[in-house]
Amino acid sequence: MPASYQPILRVALAITGVSSAAVYNFSTTTALPVEISRIGPSFSDQIRNFPFSDLFRSSSVVKFRTEGGHSIHGVATGNPASPQPIALLIFANDETKFHSSSDAALEDMAELIRSPVENSPFAMPNRLQTLEAIQSHIDRTKDLTKRANFGLIWFNLDHLSFINERYGWDTADHMLEEIINRVANLLPQSSFFGSMGGGNFVVLTPPGHTAVTARSLMTSILHISDKPICLAEMSLPFSLSVGWGMFPEDGKSVEDLLTGAKAALVEAQRAGGGHERRASTEKTELHLQSSSLEQDLAQAAEKNALFLKWMPIVDTASQRVIAHEALLRWNRPGHGEVSPELFIRCAEEAGMVEVLDTWSLRHACKAAAQWEKPYRVCVNISPVWLASERLSKLIAEILQETGLPPNRLQIEMSESRFFGPEDITFRELARVRALGVRLALDDFGSGHSSLKRLRFYPLDQIKLDRGFIKGLGENDRANEVMSAVLALARALNITTCAKGVETEYQMAFLDAYGCEEVQGYLLGSPVLDQTQPLSRPT
Numbered sequence: 001m002p003a004s005y006q007p008i009l010r011v012a013l014a015i016t017g018v019s020s021a022a023v024y025n026f027s028t029t030t031a032l033p034v035e036i037s038r039i040g041p042s043f044s045d046q047i048r049n050f051p052f053s054d055l056f057r058s059s060s061v062v063k064f065r066t067e068g069g070h071s072i073h074g075v076a077t078g079n080p081a082s083p084q085p086i087a088l089l090i091f092a093n094d095e096t097k098f099h100s101s102s103d104a105a106l107e108d109m110a111e112l113i114r115s116p117v118e119n120s121p122f123a124m125p126n127r128l129q130t131l132e133a134i135q136s137h138i139d140r141t142k143d144l145t146k147r148a149n150f151g152l153i154w155f156n157l158d159h160l161s162f163i164n165e166r167y168g169w170d171t172a173d174h175m176l177e178e179i180i181n182r183v184a185n186l187l188p189q190s191s192f193f194g195s196m197g198g199g200n201f202v203v204l205t206p207p208g209h210t211a212v213t214a215r216s217l218m219t220s221i222l223h224i225s226d227k228p229i230c231l232a233e234m235s236l237p238f239s240l241s242v243g244w245g246m247f248p249e250d251g252k253s254v255e256d257l258l259t260g261a262k263a264a265l266v267e268a269q270r271a272g273g274g275h276e277r278r279a280s281t282e283k284t285e286l287h288l289q290s291s292s293l294e295q296d297l298a299q300a301a302e303k304n305a306l307f308l309k310w311m312p313i314v315d316t317a318s319q320r321v322i323a324h325e326a327l328l329r330w331n332r333p334g335h336g337e338v339s340p341e342l343f344i345r346c347a348e349e350a351g352m353v354e355v356l357d358t359w360s361l362r363h364a365c366k367a368a369a370q371w372e373k374p375y376r377v378c379v380n381i382s383p384v385w386l387a388s389e390r391l392s393k394l395i396a397e398i399l400q401e402t403g404l405p406p407n408r409l410q411i412e413m414s415e416s417r418f419f420g421p422e423d424i425t426f427r428e429l430a431r432v433r434a435l436g437v438r439l440a441l442d443d444f445g446s447g448h449s450s451l452k453r454l455r456f457y458p459l460d461q462i463k464l465d466r467g468f469i470k471g472l473g474e475n476d477r478a479n480e481v482m483s484a485v486l487a488l489a490r491a492l493n494i495t496t497c498a499k500g501v502e503t504e505y506q507m508a509f510l511d512a513y514g515c516e517e518v519q520g521y522l523l524g525s526p527v528l529d530q531t532q533p534l535s536r537p538t
Contacts, residue, residue, distance in 0.1 A: 004128040005037035008077070011109060012090055013039060016073070016102040020091040023077070025125060025133070025192055026052055033087065034192045034206075035140070036125060036133035042140075043091040046070060056085050059111065061103040073103065075110040078124075086125070124180065130194030130202050134254045137192070141207040141247060149249070151205040151214025154261040155221055155242040158273035159418065160199040165387050166421060167236070172199075175229050175238060182224040186217065202261075211246050215278075218244050222276055241268040245279030263287030266349065272418075290342075294350045296332055297343055301359050305331050308363055309526035313378065313497060313519045316511045323376035323410070325519065326364035327526050328356060353382045358394065365402040365409065378410040380442065385428075387420035392431035399435070406436030412463065414443045415453065422456055433458045440497070444468075445485070459494055461517075466500025469520070473505045486513045 005023045012021045020040030024033035024047075033052065035044050046066045055062045055074050064072045071092040078086030088110065090102075125133060134152065141148050157163070157179060163172045176199060183203065184193060190206035203221065205214050222242050228235045243265025251257035260279030267283050268275040277283065300306050306328065313323040332338045347353040361379050368377035385391035391411075399406055411432060419425045433439055440461040441453060445468045454462070464485070471478035489496045498510050501520030510518055 005132055006039070008088065008109070008113065009037060009039040012088060012106065015105045015109070016090050016092070018090055018092045022089055022091070023129075024087050024089060025194075026056070026085055026087055034133070034190050034204075035136050036129060036192060036194075037136060040091070043070070043072070043089075044140075046091065047072060047089065050074065050089070052087065055087055059107065061106055063103075073106065075106050077110045077113045125192075125194035127194075127196050130192075130196060131254055131258075133192045133194060133204060134202075134257060137204050137207060138247060138252075138254065144208060147208045147210060149211075150207045150209055150247050151203075151211065151217070151244060152247065152251075152257050152261050153203040153205070153214065153218050153221065153242060153244040154196070154258070154265050155201055155203075155240050156265065157199040158239045158241055158269070162387055162418075162420060163236075163238075166424070167234075171231060171234075171236075174231050175236060178229045179224065179238075179240075183221055186220050186224070188213075188217065191217075202258075211249075214244060214246060218242055218276055222274070225274065239274035241265055241273055242276035243268055243279065244276065250279040259287065260284050266290075269349070270345070290346050290349075293332075293338070293343065293346050294352075297330070297346060297350070298352060300330055300332075301355060303333070305333065306356070306359055306363075307331065307528070308360070308367070309528055311519055311526045312524040313376075313517050314523045316507075316515055316518050321375065321524075322517070323378055324368075325378040325412075326360060326367075326380075328360045328380070348382060348384070353384060357381050357385070361394070362398050362402070365398050365404045368408060369402045369404040374405070374408055376408050376410055376438070377404070378412055378440065380412045380414070383413045383417045383419045383425075386425045389424060389428045389431075391428055392435065395432060395437060396435055399437075407438070410438040410440055410461070412440040412442040414446075415441050415465075416443050416446045419453070426456060426458075429457050433460075443499075454488075454492060454494070461495045461497055462489055463497045463499055464515070466520075469498050469500045469502075469506055469510075472509050473503075479509065482509070483513045486510075486515055490514060 009021045009023065013019070020043055022035050022038035022043070025036050026033040033047070035042070050064050050072060051062060056076050059076065061073050061075050064074070066072065072089055074087050074089040076085060077088045088106070090106070137150055141150050157176065160172060163175065183201070187193060187203065188206060192204040194202050196202055203217070205217060222240055225239045228237045243261045243263065245251060245257055245260045245264065247257055250260045260283070263283040263286065264277040264279045266287055268277040309327045309329055311325040311327055312321045313325060314320065315322045327340065329340060330338045330343050344353070344356070347356050361381065364377050364379045368375065381391065395411070399409065429439055438460040439458060440463055441459050442463045443465045444462040445465040468482060472482060473479070486496055495516045497517035497519065498515050499519055501507055501510065501518045501522050503522065507518065507522060
C-alpha cells in the first residue's frame with residue numbers, strides 16, 4: 001500500500017488524460033464510500049449509484065455512466081477482504097476521452113498497489129493516507145451551511161508492548177485484527193477508519209455529525225472490550241484508551257485536530273487504560289510541554305543533568321537513621337530542577353524509564369558502597385522491568401560492579417504501577433530476592449490490588465502511602481484502618497515504613513502501633529549527593 005495516495009492519483013491522471021481522480025474508502029456496513037484523497041474537482045455527488053459490489057469482486061476496471069452522461073472508471077486498489085477496502089475512481093466529463101490503453105494501465109497499477117498487502121486481511125489506510133482523509137473531511141465540511149463539524153476519535157490498544165512480550169507478535173496481530181473488525185461493524189455510514197501505526201487508530205465521523213453522535217460512537221468503541229478476544233484456547237481480556245475531538249471546536253487544521261486528540265489520549269492512558277478524554281486547550285498545552293520535555297530528557301543522562309537526593313529513613317524505636325532512599329532528580333538546562341512526578345511520568349510514556357532506572361541504581365549503589373556506615377540504600381525501580389525478566393540480571397551486574405553487599409540494597413516498586421502477569425512477576429521478584437536484595441512495595445494503599453500482591457509476591461517491606469499518614473488523627477476510621485494495616489503486615493512478617501510523616505501525633509501513633517520505620521519532613525528533608533549521609537534525624 002502506498003505511503004500516500006497523492007502520487008497514485010497523479011499517475012492515474014497522467015495515464016487516463018482526465019482532470020479528476022479520487023480514492024475512496026468503502027465499508028461493507030455503509031451505503032456510501034468516503035472520499036479520502038482527491039486531485040481535481042470533486043465528483044462525490046456522482047457516485048451514488050456506482051456498482052461498488054462489482055468493483056470489489058473483480059480486479060478489472062468497472063465502468064459507469066452517470067445520469068448526466070459523465071463517465072466514471074473504477075478499480076479496487078485495496079484488499080476486498082479488509083473491513084474497509086479502497087477503490088480508485090477516475091472521473092471524465094463529456095469532452096474528455098480516455099486513452100485507448102488507460103484501463104489496462106489502471107489495472108496494472110492497482111495490482112502493484114495491492115500486491116504488498118494481499119496477505120494482510122486487515123490492511124487499512126496508513127498514517128499518511130489518514131492525514132489525507134482528515135484534510136478531505138475538513139475541505140468537505142467547510143462547505144456545509146449547517147452542522148459544519150465532524151468528530152475525530154483516536155484510540156489504541158492498551159499495553160500492546162506487554163501483549164507482544166507475553167503472548168507474541170502473532171497473537172497481538174490477531175487481537176488487532178479482531179479489534180478492527182469490531183470497530184468497523186460499529187461505524188455509521190460515510191465514516192472513515194485508518195491506522196496511525198503501533199496499535200493506534202483514527203475514526204472520522206461523517207461531516208455534519210454533532211458532538212453528541214461522536215461521543216456515542218466513541219463510547220461504543222470503548223465498550224468493544226467488554227467481551228474478551230478468543231484465540232485458540234485462550235480468552236484474552238483487553239482495554240482501549242480513547243482521545244477525541246471535534247472540528248472546528250477542538251482544531252481547525254489536521255495538525256491541531258490530531259494534536260488535541262493525541263493529548264486527550266495521553267490523558268486517558270494516564271488514568272490507567274480503558275478510559276476516554278475529550279480534547280481541550282489545557283490538555284494540548286500540557287502535551288506540547290511534555291513533548292519538549294521528552295526531547296531534553298532523552299539527553300539528560302549523557303549530559304550529566306541527572307543527580308540524586310537522599311531522604312533519611314529512621315528507626316521508629318531508636319530514632320536513628322538506618323537507611324537512605326535515593327531520589328532521582330533532573331536539572332533541565334535553561335529551566336532548572338524539574339518535578340520528579342512530571343519527568344518520570346514523561347519517561348514512562350516515552351519508553352525511557354529503563355535508562356533512568358539504570359542510571360539511578362548504578363549511582364545509588366556506587367555512592368552507598370563508599371559510606372563509612374553500612375546504611376541500607378533504597379532505590380525506586382519501574383515495574384516495566386518485570387515482564388521482560390531483566391531486572392535481576394541488571395541488579396547482579398551493578399552489585400558486582402560497585403561492590404555493594406546485596407543485603408544493603410532495597411528495590412522499591414510503586415503499587416500504583418502495572419506489574420504484568422503474576423507468574424512472570426513472581427519469578428523475577430524471586431530471582432531478585434535470591435540475590436540477597438530486599439524488596440518493598442511502595443505507595444501502599446494508592447492502588448487497587450494491595451492485598452493480592454501481599455499474598456503472591458516475596459516482599460520484605462511495604463511503604464505506606466503518604467495519603468494514609470496524612471489522615472491520622474483526623475477521624476477514628478483513618479486510625480482504625482492504619483492500625484489494621486500494621487497488624488496485617490506483622491502477621492505476614494513484613495516490615496512497614498511510613499512515608500510523609502510531618503507531625504508529632506503521626507510519629508507517636510506509628511510508634512505505638514508497631515510501624516518499624518518512618519520518613520518525612522518531621523525527620524529530615526532530602527539532601528544532595530554526599531559521601532556521608534546524615535546519621536541522625538535533623
